[in-house]
Amino acid sequence: MRTLQPDDLRELYRFLLLTRGLEERLDRLFKQGKIVGGLYRSLGQEATAIGTAYALRDADWLAPSIRDMGATLVRGLPAVEVLIQYMARDSRFTHGKDNSIHLTDRERGLVGPISPLGTQLCVLNGVALAFKLRGEDRVCMTYQGEGASRTGSSHEGMALAAAGDLPIVIVLEHNRWAFGTRSNREAAVRDWADVGKAYGLPIHSIDGNNVLEAYGAAREAVERARSGGGPSLIVAETYRMLGHAQHDAQEYVLQQELEEWRARDPIARYERLLVTGEIAAEEDLGAVRDSVDRELDEAVEVALATPTPDPETAVTDVYDEATDPRGHPWTRREIIGYPDLQVRH
Amino acid sequence: MKETTYLEAIREAMLEEMREDETVFILGEDIGAYGGAFKVTEGFLDEFGSDRVIDTPISEAAIVGAAIGAAHMGFKPIAEMQFIDFIAPAFDMIVNFAAKNRYRTGVGAGIVIRGPCGGGAHAGPFHSQNVESYFANVAGLKMVAPATAYDAKGLLRSAIRDPDPVLYFEHKFLYRRVKEMLPTDEEIVVPIGVARTHRPGTDVTVVTYGAMLYRAAEAAERLAQEGVELELIDLRSLRPLDIETIVESIKKTGRVLILHEAARFGGFAGEITAQICEEAFEWLDAPVRRVTALDTPVPYSPPLEDYYLPQVDDIVTAARWLLAY
Numbered sequence: 184m185r186t187l188q189p190d191d192l193r194e195l196y197r198f199l200l201l202t203r204g205l206e207e208r209l210d211r212l213f214k215q216g217k218i219v220g221g222l223y224r225s226l227g228q229e230a231t232a233i234g235t236a237y238a239l240r241d242a243d244w245l246a247p248s249i250r251d252m253g254a255t256l257v258r259g260l261p262a263v264e265v266l267i268q269y270m271a272r273d274s275r276f277t278h279g280k281d282n283s284i285h286l287t288d289r290e291r292g293l294v295g296p297i298s299p300l301g302t303q304l305c306v307l308n309g310v311a312l313a314f315k316l317r318g319e320d321r322v323c324m325t326y327q328g329e330g331a332s333r334t335g336s337s338h339e340g341m342a343l344a345a346a347g348d349l350p351i352v353i354v355l356e357h358n359r360w361a362f363g364t365r366s367n368r369e370a371a372v373r374d375w376a377d378v379g380k381a382y383g384l385p386i387h388s389i390d391g392n393n394v395l396e397a398y399g400a401a402r403e404a405v406e407r408a409r410s411g412g413g414p415s416l417i418v419a420e421t422y423r424m425l426g427h428a429q430h431d432a433q434e435y436v437l438q439q440e441l442e443e444w445r446a447r448d449p450i451a452r453y454e455r456l457l458v459t460g461e462i463a464a465e466e467d468l469g470a471v472r473d474s475v476d477r478e479l480d481e482a483v484e485v486a487l488a489t490p491t492p493d494p495e496t497a498v499t500d501v502y503d504e505a506t507d508p509r510g511h512p513w514t515r516r517e518i519i520g521y522p523d524l525q526v527r528h
Numbered sequence: 529m530k531e532t533t534y535l536e537a538i539r540e541a542m543l544e545e546m547r548e549d550e551t552v553f554i555l556g557e558d559i560g561a562y563g564g565a566f567k568v569t570e571g572f573l574d575e576f577g578s579d580r581v582i583d584t585p586i587s588e589a590a591i592v593g594a595a596i597g598a599a600h601m602g603f604k605p606i607a608e609m610q611f612i613d614f615i616a617p618a619f620d621m622i623v624n625f626a627a628k629n630r631y632r633t634g635v636g637a638g639i640v641i642r643g644p645c646g647g648g649a650h651a652g653p654f655h656s657q658n659v660e661s662y663f664a665n666v667a668g669l670k671m672v673a674p675a676t677a678y679d680a681k682g683l684l685r686s687a688i689r690d691p692d693p694v695l696y697f698e699h700k701f702l703y704r705r706v707k708e709m710l711p712t713d714e715e716i717v718v719p720i721g722v723a724r725t726h727r728p729g730t731d732v733t734v735v736t737y738g739a740m741l742y743r744a745a746e747a748a749e750r751l752a753q754e755g756v757e758l759e760l761i762d763l764r765s766l767r768p769l770d771i772e773t774i775v776e777s778i779k780k781t782g783r784v785l786i787l788h789e790a791a792r793f794g795g796f797a798g799e800i801t802a803q804i805c806e807e808a809f810e811w812l813d814a815p816v817r818r819v820t821a822l823d824t825p826v827p828y829s830p831p832l833e834d835y836y837l838p839q840v841d842d843i844v845t846a847a848r849w850l851l852a853y
Binding site for chain 1 (some may be wrong): 621772
């Protein structure tokens with residue numbers, strides 16, 4: 184088990200800034216009409232994804248949900264790839280075929296979400312099963328909001344993970360809102376940790392706005408999974424500070440509640456901790472901010488210069504081969520064409 | 529040569545693939561100690577152990593999801609649906625995750641989802657369905673529906689080896705009724721996407737698949753006594769669809785009847801009809817006819833189910849109508 188060193192503490196800070204800074208740039212691009220489709224922010228809950236993902240090794244696999252962009256950056260996904268993806272350009276991993284925040288990258292062990300949430304847990308169970316069958320000491324981590332945890336696949340996934348003793352860590356992010364529905368209308372539980380009890384999962388309840396607490400719980404859960412102790416559930420208490428997506432002005436949220444949670448902003452809190460703990464001076468933090476800003480500004484330039492995909496590639500990668508056994512392309516455009524009637528008479 | 533039932537052919541395909549390839553494993557409900565609801569996997573647990581014959585909770589989404597994830601890591605999982613009707617709870621995983629996996633990531637989810645389909649066993653609305661048209665409109669999926677023991681074996685081997693998701697519909701009515709002499713000294717592999725002419729004929733083309741092949745064969749026997757020769761095409765694969773074989777047959781007969789056991793409205797015959805109209809209209813001497821089950825759920829009581837399912841008389845009547853047109 185690895186204890187965090189000062190370098191790690193600074194690195195966590197960099198990921199927090201990178202995540203927020205990248206989303207701020209995405210917000211700007213959205214307002215400029217450069218983003219295709221929705222923009223899903225993780226403002227206020229960045230610490231959970233970053234702290235937990237930081238507990239993994241490179242060989243492990245992770246399935247982020249829509250507010251876990253920070254976890255993908257921790258896995259090494261370059262910010263520019265996220266920008267390209269959000270602008271529906273010819274991205275390296277989906278080539279413009281899948282949506283914005285569906286960040287999938289095999290090389291980094293990332294299984295991106297699909298829009299019906301809760302499903303990833305079922306798939307990551309299979310990855311974890313593969314690790315277990317091969318006797319590898321690799322683990323999986325996956326995320327879901329308390330909203331997604333209401334789906335049948337989430338419950339089926341938790342049941343199978345527990346029954347199969349699979350090396351997987353499930354992070355439940357209780358951010359209070361499933362789109363426009365408050366979490367007390369999603370379940371009768373007061374404590375969302377109760378969700379894991381039915382499955383006999385070891386449970387870690389954490390302050391999701393504290394990056395070090397997220398890391399600490401994940402480290403224990405990951406270690407348990409790696410050493411054959413099976414799955415765990417981490418329940419992170421946090422708050423979605425913006426609407427479901429950019430189109431949602433969250434008029435249903437009380438301003439007072441937002442103010443209360445704003446005071447618990449994970450980045451401001453972590454900065455205070457770094458300074459008071461003498462891990463970093465104010466000017467060190469400023470230097471990190473400047474370097475992140477430069478990195479992100481360059482990434483935006485590169486992304487804006489990236490072309491959109493060639494329209495004809497819409498028909499590739501539906502099936503493995505370019506043709507079916509009779510020699511037809513799998514997806515035929517000319518099937519919609521019209522035969523030359525002259526020839527037929 | 530060895531006499532082999534349809535069910536044994538399915539067993540043997542899995543046994544042989546599992547013996548040859550350590551990455552093949554099966555997961556599903558009651559497939560281990562119990563040996564599967566129809567005993568398809570009887571003895572598998574003893575031979576391969578619980579790592580490769582995995583009993584799961586009653587959680588079809590979790591079963592298919594785990595298969596997809598294991599496929600990500602290089603395994604070739606076979607997910608058994610205890611009855612194909614129970615594929616419904618896994619619809620999301622199949623349609624939204626498995627089918628789109630290659631499109632959105634560049635890597636296919638090479639899994640097989642197999643299960644007993646079809647009626648005739650008086651098993652009622654939830655143990656008798658044919659689900660192909662629920663999935664027919666989903667790019668990224670392949671679908672096969674063998675009628676013979678040879679094809680049951682050969683298509684399953686191909687499905688297991690296929691790098692994309694394959695839905696394998698095995699007809700429960702055929703499990704122990706179909707017996708064939710299968711060669712033991714050759715590897716039986718049937719390519720996905722190629723139909724087979726079951727009985728050559730000159731007068732009417734019958735396009736069918738699954739258990740209805742045998743009803744069509746009975747109708748052909750009866751009509752042959754009147755000097756009418758049906759040409760029976762067993763599709764074997766539904767997606768990709770071998771439209772060439774159908775069109776070639778229509779060029780010969782000029783008349784076509786599509787026979788399937790699933791209900792009529794939105795049934796798979798509709799797609800076949802559309803393709804025939806686009807590609808063989810000039811060769812038709814009569815309208816395309818469909819012989820299908822009725823547009824109701826599958827009824828339970830034997831007289832009701834018989835009324836619901838296409839019968840030999842229905843095929844004979846349709847063929848005579850086509851000839852008289």
